[in-house]
Amino acid sequence: MESLTLNHFLTLSAILFSLGVFGVMTRRNAVVVLMGIELMLNSANINLIAFSRFNGNLDGQMLAIFVIVLAAAEAAVALAIILNMYSNLKTVNLDEVDQLKE
Amino acid sequence: MxxxxxxxxxxxxxxxxxxxxxxxxxxxxxxxxxxxxxxxxxxxxxxxxxxxxxxxxxxxxxxxxxxxxxxxxxxxxxxxxxxxxDVFNFIPGLIIAAVMLGSLLYVIWVTGTWAKHSPAVWDTTVESIGTLTITQYLLPFEMVAIILLVAVVGASYIARKDKQNIKS
The missing domain is CATH 1.20.120.1200 (NADH-ubiquinone/plastoquinone oxidoreductase chain 6, subunit NuoJ)
Structure with missing residues (x-):
């Protein structure tokens, strides 16, 4: 069996990213859309760390740490917005939140 | 293995x-x-x-x-x-995800020209990451700390219930 190359990790991350995009585009519930965004951030992190490993320096790992911190901040703010949306509109389905349309 | x-x-x-x-x-x-x-x-x-x-x-x-x-x-x-x-927009979402996956895999496997040399092996990265955090990446580290503080304070303010009752 051949040894692992960079392409293995990049392919895994591409599959994970496509699944995240699919989740963001097709789900109605805002919390599940947030889960799709987290999947995409994870796939970006896999890319960064794989390049960092195969390039032999630690810059990619530092960038991945910042991505993780920003993902935590983004999840906190997004869930606050979703909670507010629920208390005002009594729904978290994104296709029913269309008050700005008319 | x-x-x-x-x-x-x-x-x-x-x-x-x-x-x-x-x-x-x-x-x-x-x-x-x-x-x-x-x-x-x-x-x-x-x-x-x-x-x-x-x-x-x-x-x-x-x-x-x-x-x-x-x-x-x-x-x-x-x-x-x-x-x-439920899952809606199934077909358009599937098409877009498949096109994105195909183009990513094309770029990775066909046009990617990065080196596939044998990877570097590190014992542990904790010490190096700590050194980099307080030397080369000090400014981004402080900025991300402030961003995290502002985001958490803002999130707890947005998610607070009964703003009228708290004011009065």
Whole structure:
């Protein structure tokens, strides 16, 4: 069996990213859309760390740490917005939140 | 051995990501996301990023996933309403995801010209990451700390209930 190359990790991350995009585009519930965004951030992190490993320096790992911190901040703010949306509109389905349309 | 571990982790990650995206029940989605995050932490450990593997488990599994579960519990009346949510725009979403996957794989496997030389091996990255954090990456580190503080304060302000009652 051949040894692992960079392409293995990049392919895994591409599959994970496509699944995240699919989740963001097709789900109605805002919390599940947030889960799709987290999947995409994870796939970006896999890319960064794989390049960092195969390039032999630690810059990619530092960038991945910042991505993780920003993902935590983004999840906190997004869930606050979703909670507010629920208390005002009594729904978290994104296709029913269309008050700005008319 | 390493290759077998990679394939096991890859199957776990992709299968639980598929379950996350396609499951009709939000709770099932959240819990399959847990296995996806754990698999990604294993991939980090395979890439000799030990500090990031532990960070992934602590922040994603311990923090973000708990936050998402709180979001599910607080926005769905479990006793009265079912937790079902449906998948809509199935065909356009599938087309766009497939096109994106195809183009990414084309770029990676056909036009990618980066070196595939044997990877560097590190004992532990914790010491190097600590040194880099307080030397080369000091300014981004402080900026991200302020961003995190502002985001958490802002989130707790937005999510606060009964603003009128608190004011009066």
């Amino acid at each position: 390493e290759v077998i571990m990679f394939w096991i982790l890859a199957v776990i990650i992709v299968a639980s990501a598929i379950a996350t995206v396609f499951s009709k029940n939000i709770i099932y989605s959240a819990f399959s996301l847990l296995f996806s995050f754990l698999g990604v932490a294993g991939i980090y450990a395979m890439l000799s990023a030990d500090f990031l593997a532990v960070t992934q488990i602590m922040v994603y599994v311990g923090g973000i996933l708990t936050l998402l579960l709180f979001g599910v519990m607080l926005t769905n009346r479990i006793t009265t309403m079912s937790l079902k949510t």
